[in-house]
Amino acid sequence: MQFEGTERYYLSPELREIVNIAIAMEKPLLLTGEAGTGKTQLAFEVSRALGLRMEEARCKSTFKGEELCYVYDTVLRLNDSRFGSGDTGRDVNNIWDYLRFGPIGRAFLAEDRRVLLLDEIDKTDSDTQDNLLDVLEDGSFVIREINHKVTAAKRPVIIITSNAKRELSDPFLRRCFCHYIPFPPPEEMVMIVRLHFPDLPEAFLEASLTTFYRLRDQGFEKPPATAELLDWIGSMRTSGASGPGAGRETSHIGTLLKRTQDLLKFKGILKPGRF
Amino acid sequence: MIGFVYQLQKAGVPVSVQYIIEFYRALQRGLVTGLDQLFLLSRLIFIKRVEYYDIFEQVFASFFMGARDGVPGGIEWEELLAGKPFQEWLKGELESGRLTPEMVREFDTEELLARFWETVLAQQGEHHGGNTWVGTRGRSPFGHSGMYAGGVRVHGTGLYGTAQKVIENRRHINYSDRSAITTENLRQVLTSLRSLRPVGPESELDVDETISRTARNGGEIELVFCRELKNRVRLIVLMDNGGYSMTPYIALVKTVFSKIRDLFKDLNYYYFHNCIYGTVYLDPPRTQSVKWDKFLSESKSTRLIVIGDANMAPAELMASYGALDFYTSVRKPGWEWLRELRDAFPASVWLNPIPRDRWPYESATITGIGRLFHMEDLTLSGIKNAVTHLNIQGQAFDGH
Numbered sequence: 001m002q003f004e005g006t007e008r009y010y011l012s013p014e015l016r017e018i019v020n021i022a023i024a025m026e027k028p029l030l031l032t033g034e035a036g037t038g039k040t041q042l043a044f045e046v047s048r049a050l051g052l053r054m055e056e057a058r059c060k061s062t063f064k065g066e067e068l069c070y071v072y073d074t075v076l077r078l079n080d081s082r083f084g085s086g087d088t089g090r091d092v093n094n095i096w097d098y099l100r101f102g103p104i105g106r107a108f109l110a111e112d113r114r115v116l117l118l119d120e121i122d123k124t125d126s127d128t129q130d131n132l133l134d135v136l137e138d139g140s141f142v143i144r145e146i147n148h149k150v151t152a153a154k155r156p157v158i159i160i161t162s163n164a165k166r167e168l169s170d171p172f173l174r175r176c177f178c179h180y181i182p183f184p185p186p187e188e189m190v191m192i193v194r195l196h197f198p199d200l201p202e203a204f205l206e207a208s209l210t211t212f213y214r215l216r217d218q219g220f221e222k223p224p225a226t227a228e229l230l231d232w233i234g235s236m237r238t239s240g241a242s243g244p245g246a247g248r249e250t251s252h253i254g255t256l257l258k259r260t261q262d263l264l265k266f267k268g269i270l271k272p273g274r275f
Numbered sequence: 276m277i278g279f280v281y282q283l284q285k286a287g288v289p290v291s292v293q294y295i296i297e298f299y300r301a302l303q304r305g306l307v308t309g310l311d312q313l314f315l316l317s318r319l320i321f322i323k324r325v326e327y328y329d330i331f332e333q334v335f336a337s338f339f340m341g342a343r344d345g346v347p348g349g350i351e352w353e354e355l356l357a358g359k360p361f362q363e364w365l366k367g368e369l370e371s372g373r374l375t376p377e378m379v380r381e382f383d384t385e386e387l388l389a390r391f392w393e394t395v396l397a398q399q400g401e402h403h404g405g406n407t408w409v410g411t412r413g414r415s416p417f418g419h420s421g422m423y424a425g426g427v428r429v430h431g432t433g434l435y436g437t438a439q440k441v442i443e444n445r446r447h448i449n450y451s452d453r454s455a456i457t458t459e460n461l462r463q464v465l466t467s468l469r470s471l472r473p474v475g476p477e478s479e480l481d482v483d484e485t486i487s488r489t490a491r492n493g494g495e496i497e498l499v500f501c502r503e504l505k506n507r508v509r510l511i512v513l514m515d516n517g518g519y520s521m522t523p524y525i526a527l528v529k530t531v532f533s534k535i536r537d538l539f540k541d542l543n544y545y546y547f548h549n550c551i552y553g554t555v556y557l558d559p560p561r562t563q564s565v566k567w568d569k570f571l572s573e574s575k576s577t578r579l580i581v582i583g584d585a586n587m588a589p590a591e592l593m594a595s596y597g598a599l600d601f602y603t604s605v606r607k608p609g610w611e612w613l614r615e616l617r618d619a620f621p622a623s624v625w626l627n628p629i630p631r632d633r634w635p636y637e638s639a640t641i642t643g644i645g646r647l648f649h650m651e652d653l654t655l656s657g658i659k660n661a662v663t664h665l666n667i668q669g670q671a672f673d674g675h
Contacts, residue, residue, distance in 0.1 A: 014315065017311070017312060018315055018319060021312075021315065021316055021319060024301075024304055025297070025300070025304070025306070032325065074480065074482050075480070075496075075498065078485070078486075078489065078496050079496065082489075082495070082496055170289075170323075173323035173324065174291060174293065176323070177320070178319070178322065178323045178324070179319065180325040180328065
């Protein structure tokens with residue numbers, strides 16, 4: 001199984017090699033890096049390129065880990081036992097009717113190999129991460145209520161992303177392959193933009209990138225990233241602008257800079273911070 | 276290969292035996308077909324945090340590519356060529372006839388340097404056990420295959436030149452644990468500080484209670500939720516805004532803390548000058564004072580971070596009436612005040628903008644205060660250690 005990238009996603013040779021190593025070693029791949037460097041996108045492209053189905057878990061801070069494997073719907077069962085399950089076909093005496101599997105559970109139970117994406121794992125608690133560790137390592141989890149062990153039929157390709165909102169614990173990192181995606185340099189950025197806007201005139205692209213990288217260097221609170229660049233170029237194209245403009249006249253600046261502070265700073269009317 | 280692992284460890288990268296086993300497993304599977312794969316694979320296996328990328332790249336370069344620290348990173352060509360070691364080596368080579376004046380003219384700088392490094396490396400055998408490893412892959416002397424300082428090509432037709440390119444740029448130097456905090460690595464600092472906050476789900480269904488109440492209700496369902504309450508942390512930041520050594524950091528420190536303000540139940544700044552004499556101030560010019568007793572009456576679970584250079588005249592710390600400031604004439608020596616502070620805030624840490632390795636030389640008072648407070652420097656790793664320390668110390672007082 002070799003991942004070669006897809007026509008929609010620019011894959012740096014380094015990253016391609018890393019994905020393939022992780023697949024070959026059957027290790028979870030943890031991707032970190034600035035927002036908008038295509039961490040999540042990579043998982044989708046891996047799934048597309050390898051023709052594997054995708055199981056996706058967007059993490060929330062309230063997750064405890066178990067719900068990614070399964071949820072035992074007590075309330076529904078209580079409700080059914082009180083009011084009857086009607087014609088839903090559920091049997092109150094059968095616990096399996098009240099177990100719902102989360103992305104990890106589905107990936108493990110599936111007959112085919114799947115791509116499992118745990119998006120923004122850093123939003124979860126460190127206890128949650130520790131719980132997930134064992135599950136991912138062993139490729140199995142136990143349904144506590146009935147002490148039933150679910151074992152992965154085919155080990156999924158696991159891709160985990162982190163925006164580094166919070167430090168991940170050392171044991172967690174130890175069990176993953178970790179890769180920090182650096183921000184793409186201009187030459188790679190050209191290829192990325194080309195994939196999305198194949199018919200963009202050379203001069204337009206060059207001017208946009210110059211402005212873009214200059215803005216990134218100015219130390220804004222939220223520096224514009226790839227996603228913003230693509231939005232920006234997209235909106236300029238739609239509005240039929242002939243070029244990105246320069247200095248304070250830069251068109252559609254709102255798509256690049258999102259924070260009020262940054263916009264004010266850009267427009268040069270930021271008052272000196274109070275001290 | 277084991278030598279490489281030990282060098283990583285010596286450079287401060289945490290390494291586990293598990294990694295080594297994993298590495299050999301990967302070799303068995305034939306995943307390494309060239310230097311680039313070796314670079315990526317070993318980085319994936321051994322390096323788990325971006326902070327260590329820079330160290331890793333340096334060690335990798337030194338071990339597998341025969342480069343010395345900082346080479347082929349930023350070479351100061353002029354400096355190097357004019358430098359004594361190179362000049363002496365050149366002289367020696369000419370005298371011994373290994374190099375002829377014609378050759379010197381003929382060779383470009385790269386070639387000369389390549390030979391120079393060769394000699395240096397040979398002399399420093401202990402540093403470069405790895406040369407043999409590369410050697411078995413057919414590196415001939417004098418860097419014909421371009422493995423050397425000047426020749427920035429990768430061995431053979433190296434797949435993409437990733438390793439060398441990455442190493443040369445030192446892209447990750449800003450993320451290195453040892454770098455002082457700047458706007459570039461602010462993000463990492465923030466991350467570390469966020470882990471100060473204990474988090475947990477706030478409500479969950481109490482299944483047992485629900486069932487028992489429902490049963491008592493005669494089957495009428497009653498859902499019972501229990502709240503898992505966790506106190507959010509109160510944090511006090513006490514800043515020395517007197518000494519010039521703090522000046523470059525004040526703005527930065529404030530940005531850092533203001534960004535995470537909402538994560539804490541309470542975040543307060545106080546200021547002091549040099550050492551603490553019974554009062555701290557609410558504002559940077561130190562006009563609004565806060566009563567010492569009131570300040571100390573905070574709950575014990577409050578985390579205290581003192582940021583200051585701890586650099587003062589020993590008398591200021593130890594003597595009664597020691598304050599430099601004429602109007603601050605109080606009898607208790609600074610030491611006593613600090614001890615009271617320390618007792619009032621068991622979960623406290625002192626961050627010092629002066630790099631750790633310079634502490635013993637800067638001032639005796641740093642060591643003195645370091646005995647009283649857990650002290651870290653204002654680097655990424657320092658802040659991380661500080662956070663860990665605060666979390667451990669604070670645990671005992673949470674929930675009171």
